[in-house]
Amino acid sequence: MTTTTPPAPSAPGTAAPAWRRVLAQTGFETRAVLRNGEQLLVTIVLPVLVLIGLTRTSVVEIDTGGLARIDFVTPGVLALACVSTAFTSQAIATAFDRRNGVLRLLATTPLGRGGLLAGKLLGVLAVELVQVVVIGAVALALGWQPAPGGVLAAAGVGLLGTACFTALALLLAGTLRAEGVLALANLVLVLLVVGGGLLVPPEQLPGPLEHLATFLPSGALGEAMRGALLGTGVPPLALAVLAAWTALLAWAAARFFRWQ
Amino acid sequence: MPTSIAPSGADGAAAPLRPAEAARAAVHVQGLVKRYDGRDVVAGLDLVADAGAVTAVLGPNGAGKTTTVECCEGLRTPDGGTVRVLGLDPVADARALRPRVGVMLQDGGLPTGARAGEVLRHVAAMYAAPRDLGELGERLGIGSFARTTVRRLSGGQRQRLSLAAAVVGRPEVVFLDEPSAGMDPQSRHAVWDLVRELRDEGAAVVLTTHLMDEAEDLADRVHVVDHGRVIASGSVPDLLFPDAQDDRTLRFDAAAGLDVTAVAAALDAATPGTTGAWLVTEPQRGSYVGTGPAGPRALAALTAWLADHDVLASRLTVGRRTLEDVFLDLTGRHLR
Numbered sequence: 001m002t003t004t005t006p007p008a009p010s011a012p013g014t015a016a017p018a019w020r021r022v023l024a025q026t027g028f029e030t031r032a033v034l035r036n037g038e039q040l041l042v043t044i045v046l047p048v049l050v051l052i053g054l055t056r057t058s059v060v061e062i063d064t065g066g067l068a069r070i071d072f073v074t075p076g077v078l079a080l081a082c083v084s085t086a087f088t089s090q091a092i093a094t095a096f097d098r099r100n101g102v103l104r105l106l107a108t109t110p111l112g113r114g115g116l117l118a119g120k121l122l123g124v125l126a127v128e129l130v131q132v133v134v135i136g137a138v139a140l141a142l143g144w145q146p147a148p149g150g151v152l153a154a155a156g157v158g159l160l161g162t163a164c165f166t167a168l169a170l171l172l173a174g175t176l177r178a179e180g181v182l183a184l185a186n187l188v189l190v191l192l193v194v195g196g197g198l199l200v201p202p203e204q205l206p207g208p209l210e211h212l213a214t215f216l217p218s219g220a221l222g223e224a225m226r227g228a229l230l231g232t233g234v235p236p237l238a239l240a241v242l243a244a245w246t247a248l249l250a251w252a253a254a255r256f257f258r259w260q
Numbered sequence: 261m262p263t264s265i266a267p268s269g270a271d272g273a274a275a276p277l278r279p280a281e282a283a284r285a286a287v288h289v290q291g292l293v294k295r296y297d298g299r300d301v302v303a304g305l306d307l308v309a310d311a312g313a314v315t316a317v318l319g320p321n322g323a324g325k326t327t328t329v330e331c332c333e334g335l336r337t338p339d340g341g342t343v344r345v346l347g348l349d350p351v352a353d354a355r356a357l358r359p360r361v362g363v364m365l366q367d368g369g370l371p372t373g374a375r376a377g378e379v380l381r382h383v384a385a386m387y388a389a390p391r392d393l394g395e396l397g398e399r400l401g402i403g404s405f406a407r408t409t410v411r412r413l414s415g416g417q418r419q420r421l422s423l424a425a426a427v428v429g430r431p432e433v434v435f436l437d438e439p440s441a442g443m444d445p446q447s448r449h450a451v452w453d454l455v456r457e458l459r460d461e462g463a464a465v466v467l468t469t470h471l472m473d474e475a476e477d478l479a480d481r482v483h484v485v486d487h488g489r490v491i492a493s494g495s496v497p498d499l500l501f502p503d504a505q506d507d508r509t510l511r512f513d514a515a516a517g518l519d520v521t522a523v524a525a526a527l528d529a530a531t532p533g534t535t536g537a538w539l540v541t542e543p544q545r546g547s548y549v550g551t552g553p554a555g556p557r558a559l560a561a562l563t564a565w566l567a568d569h570d571v572l573a574s575r576l577t578v579g580r581r582t583l584e585d586v587f588l589d590l591t592g593r594h595l596r
Contacts, residue, residue: 013359013429013431014387015386015388021385024385100367100370101365101368102371104369108358108363108365109386111386112354
């Protein structure tokens with residue numbers, strides 16, 4: 001690290017404190033998502049529609065094991081919300097920022113690459129907070145009764161899932177063309193919703209999907225979230241799978257991400 | 261390939277700086293090498309930029325200008341040579357340098373979804389004591405589009421916003437990559453005024469350009485770059501009149517294919533004692549440039565020669581050599 005003495009606080013060419021730089025980036029990233037119509041559609045409107053659709057209609061067969069349908073569906077929708085923000089929305093935003101040189105420009109300001117990453121991660125968490133409030137309110141209105149003891153565990157699972165899917169988002173955004181990321185990020189979201197074990201537990205998926213989804217980060221996140229909020233406990237296997245994916249994807253993102 | 265026409269010694273780029281000079285230089289690049297796919301894009305480039313001066317890196321497209329400044333900005337790691345900015349290594353000492361260095365990228369790097377004013381406020385938030393945004397915005401005419409999203413800005417508006425972002429943190433060194441590309445004349449002059457002001461405040465301004473008038477009007481020192489090397493450097497007068505001789509040019513348009521050697525001989529004959537002083541070329545079909553001691557007699561000799569050969573010049577001007585002439589002499593006239 002550098003050993004140069006920093007100039008007096010008000011001197012020209014002095015950086016703002018690190019926390020203020022990261023906070024500014026967090027606010028900037030969060031506003032960018034909440035202002036963008038398409039991003040709002042994917043992160044807020046889609047999960048709420050899925051919640052209402054799965055609760056109020058029986059288009060999709062789900063074996064709730066005798067539990068109230070809203071109690072069974074809501075954890076999966078929260079897992080979906082986490083993936084839509086941490087993965088789909090973040091992958092697309094970062095890919096276009098990378099193509100447009102935004103990442104390079106910000107890397108030359110006092111924010112730096114580390115501050116940029118921190119700001120992105122906190123921005124994802126801020127959007128997720130908005131999602132939890134909106135989805136939680138709708139679910140409660142529909143009669144949702146989460147297991148009181150599981151809320152803290154669910155928050156922890158959500159953090160791990162966020163780390164995992166943000167890493168995947170950065171891996172795609174940092175290696176592929178922006179247009180490719182746009183197509184792929186939406187496609188992957190749809191595939192994970194339909195057959196990835198997010199909403200429908202892996203053991204209820206047909207044939208080989210059951211085994212596949214169990215070991216996908218989506219299936220693990222869905223199972224862990226359901227375990228926490230249904231009060232049955234977070235399955236250790238799901239937690240181990242999610243942690244392993246997080247480590248692998250974080251390594252790959254750090255190794256293969258190209259800034260330009 | 262011409263080598264250096266700069267006066268050897270003091271600010272000749274190839275000569276290593278004495279330690280005192282190196283310490284004073286805000287930017288000091290020595291023997292920089294950068295390869296892409298095994299090809300040397302920058303091949304042993306030397307460059308110096310001082311505080312309180314505007315340094316232009318002038319060269320054709322693909323000469324290695326952008327790669328060079330990106331190495332100075334810490335965005336690329338050199339494959340060889342040394343780069344020092346304010347005495348520090350742009351990659352290893354990035355954290356210490358970032359607050360002190362302002363950067364305007366060639367491709368802008370502006371987030372497209374945000375409003376112009378918001379982008380500028382955001383970049384300003386990275387600094388402890390940023391410039392007054394109202395005053396800076398007014399200088400560059402940003403107020404008129406502050407509420408427009410970057411996506412909808414014109415090329416010139418984006419450039420002005422990028423420049424504002426580069427200088428908002430009161431940097432000691434400013435790198436501007438093609439700052440006036442895509443700008444209308446009014447914007448260009450606003451940008452040039454700001455660049456001069458930054459220099460007067462003591463900043464080292466390094467700008468890349470292929471615009472001759474930009475280098476000629478703004479730069480205290482010009483480094484002409486081609487094929488990844490500096491092929492000439494010095495002040496604008498140094499480059500224009502390397503022999504301290506106030507050569508002037510006679511330009512004229514006439515029928516294509518005139519005997520330029522005969523024209524040069526006629527001009528030489530009219531200016532006694534200067535045999536061989538005149539060089540006449542036809543850079544474009546039917547467009548001639550004669551360089552030499554262009555006095556009244558030379559002018560008369562030229563028109564007499566044209567009259568003798570029954571050629572009517574459709575245009576005839578007397579002027580001094582421009583940086584463009586020097587540049588084309590150095591880098592050749594073929595397209596690339």
